[in-house]
Amino acid sequence: MNLLPDHLVDDLLDAAATKINSIEREGISISHPSDFVLIGTMNPEEGELRPQLLDRFALHVAAGTRHSIDDRMELVRRNLVFEDNPNDFRTKWDEEQQLLRDRISRAKEILDDVILPEENLRAIAMACDALEVDGVRPDIVISKTAITHAALEGRKEVDLEDMKLASQLTLSHRTRRGGLLEPPSSDDIDRAITRAAEVTKKKEKRKSPTEVPPEEDSESGDKGQRISGGRFGRQKSFAQYGRQEGQKKKLKE
Secondary structure (H helix, E strand, C coil): CCCCCHHHHHHHHHHHHHCEEEEEECCEEEEEECCCCCCCCCCHHHCCCCHHHHCCCCCCCCCCCCCCHHHHHHHHHHHHHHHHCHHHHHHHHHHHHHHHHHHHHHHHHHHHHCECCHHHHHHHHHHHHHHCECCCHHHHHHHHHHHHHHHHCCCCECCHHHHHHHHHHHHCCCCEHHHCECCCCHHHHHHHHHHHHHHHHCCCCCCCCCCCCHHHCCCCCCCCCCCCCCCCCCHHHHHHHHHHHHHHHHHHC
8 A cells, every 4th residue: 555656545545435435537537436445555664644634544453473383384384285286275264164163153243232331432532542542533533433343253242352452453553643743552441441440330421531530639739621742741640540449449548
C-alpha cells in the first residue's frame, strides 16, 4: 500500500468506506456499487504510509520475522512437504480449514445477538481517551471487533479479552494528539484497556480514568483536572487513583 500513489489509496479507501466507486474523467461520470473489504500489505523499510491514510485502515497486524527454533523448523518442514506434493499438503489441512469455516459460520449466526455491555463500552471510550488517539473511529472499530471476536468464540457477551485483542488490532497504528505522538505500544494499549475496565467495574462515573475526583486529590489541588505530559503521560492519574484506592483499603482494615 505504501508504494501506491496517495490519490489511489484515497480512492480505494473511499470506495471501501462508502461501498460506492465513483469515476470522474474527461466527459465520463460513473458510479456503481462496490462492496468489498480492503486488505493491504506494506513494508515500512520501503517507505511509510501517510498517517492520515494509515489511520483509515480499521485493523493492523504486524508480521514479524522473529521465530523460535521450533517454529523455524516447522516452517521448513511444511515448505518441503508443500513443494514435494501440493495436493497432499492441502488434503492434510482440509479438515482444519473446514473446522475454521464452520466456526466462522456459527459466529455469523449469533453475531447479531452479541451484547456489548455499557460498562465495556465506557471502558473502550476511556482507554481511547487515555491514549489520546485522534477521532472516534478507533472507539467504533474496537467495539465492532470485540463483538465479532466474542461471536467467533461462541459467546454472546463481550468480555475483557475481546476488548484487549480488539484494542491491539485497532490502536497499534493510530495517530495520537493530532499526529504529535507516535502510535501507542502494545504494553500501553493493554495497560489502558485493563485499567479502564477496572475503573468501570467499580462503577466510577468520571468521564475518563485520567481524571482524578476532586475529593480524592486534595494534596495536589488539581480538582479533577487532567495531568498530561509525554508519551502516555496522563497515566500518572491512573497511578494516583491506584494509590488512593490502596490507602482506602488500609484505612478500612
